[in-house]
Amino acid sequence: xxxxxxxxxxxxxxxxxxxxxxxxxxxxxxxxxxxxxxxxx
Numbered sequence: 001x002x003x004x005x006x007x008x009x010x011x012x013x014x015x016x017x018x019x020x021x022x023x024x025x026x027x028x029x030x031x032x033x034x035x036x037x038x039x040x041x
Contacts, residue, residue: 010016017036021027029039 008016013034013036017028017031020036020038024038024040026038026040028036030037
């Protein structure tokens with residue numbers, strides 16, 4: 001199965017994590033300083 005990867009620069013990572021958690025219906029698979037990774041199935 002192929003995966004699509006998308007990288008976005010955001011001004012506020014905490015706000016972006018909250019937004020995309022609601023949008024995707026799942027929490028990030030990985031969170032590191034300045035980085036969050038969502039693994040969407």
